[in-house]
Amino acid sequence: MSIVRKISESAVHRLSLYLRILEDLESEQRETVSSEEMSGRSATTAAQVRKDLSLFGSFGKRGWGYDVADLAGRLRKILGLDRQWRVALVGAGRIGSALVEYGGFGERGYDVVAIFDSDASKVGEKWGGLRVRDIGEFEEVASEQSVEIVILAIPVEAVPSVMEHVDRAGVRGILNFAPTKLKVPEGVAVKDVNMVMELEALSFALSQEDGER
């Protein structure tokens, strides 16, 4: 039955945004919200909000708006936040440590269940209840722990060798911080986080302004 609609990258992005807005509204004890108000708190239009939501169903009541708690629940379900995701961190470096210490992921159902590194001086360290393991143990531990998502926070040079482990372990999704295009088997989802690119987009925008004057 399920119709395969292709939801655009940007639409998914906006859904995350809407969820954050709804959570703010929940903490303000608001019961309902209109597409108009949602658009005011994001950077979109009311029509966009309604179109985005209508891709998944009709969640509002005409003349009344959306029930805040109900819509938040539906978005959580749509985004896959109605369950726990078992996550492994590979790369116990600067970014890795910032991520593991950050509580925001656990809150949303992403449980870091294993940490890997190749540096003998890091392997064995205790990081918030978890022991840093050698990358050589990846396949065994990842399958034992049913890891589905990997956060890759390693240098570019280490990517090829680490990806061999990751591929063999049957991981389904990768959040990649290394500034390189990953080669992954069919069916594995990858999202890149590239802060340098964001800075470049910023300096591009500023340079354009300068050029126009």
Next chain:
Amino acid sequence: MSIVRKISESAVHRLSLYLRILEDLESEQRETVSSEEMSGRSATTAAQVRKDLSLFGSFGKRGWGYDVADLAGRLRKILGLDRQWRVALVGAGRIGSALVEYGGFGERGYDVVAIFDSDASKVGEKWGGLRVRDIGEFEEVASEQSVEIVILAIPVEAVPSVMEHVDRAGVRGILNFAPTKLKVPEGVAVKDVNMVMELEALSFALSQEDGER
């Protein structure tokens, strides 16, 4: 003279990608490259590569391709990387420290020239040659140091008060890590880095797969 073309977000993103590819090619001692090969190393098509570049001029030679070093130089110029940018970090926490210790920004011309925090136990610490300063000094120091870009790595709650300082100091661009929509004066560019959203896009993709089976 300069025609004001609106370059899409995604096109700028791809330009950054192309630059990274060209830098790889440079380190492989390659002299020339075709749009075909560039597309193979990114996730686009050859036509897209050529269209993107043609927004800014015609940099190639028919039947021959692009000169790797020349094109890299032109992209650097387009992205505003042909100069130094003076950057201030606000928030000497986990993310802030990972960023400051990371060399990749300096390499690309982003110089962190000041670091601010509000925590008395952090103010005064030495971070790679810089003293962490109190956020109260922001306006004075930022204008003295000609800061143009701010990296905001503070908790959401601290955003409103910090933004007052930032707005008054006449900063032109902000790289924001706090998961909230910044309100900025006209003309200030903002780019958000939101890792939770990327993870949500990942779990969305994985959930969709599950649903389709």
Next chain:
DNA sequence: GCCGCCTTGTGAAAATCTTCACAATATTAG
């Protein structure tokens, strides 16, 4: 100098995404 080959640059077509505009309908007041 001419031919054949290769690859760019770019209009035009196709696809995708966003905005518009309004009928449908729930709610509330009288």
Next chain:
DNA sequence: CTAATATTGTGAAGATTTTCACAAGGCGGC
């Protein structure tokens, strides 16, 4: 019950982005 009001859900229009397809050059070989 009717009217007035609010706001959704959604086709259709409009805008933007991507892909197609090919003429226009440049280069090497003969």
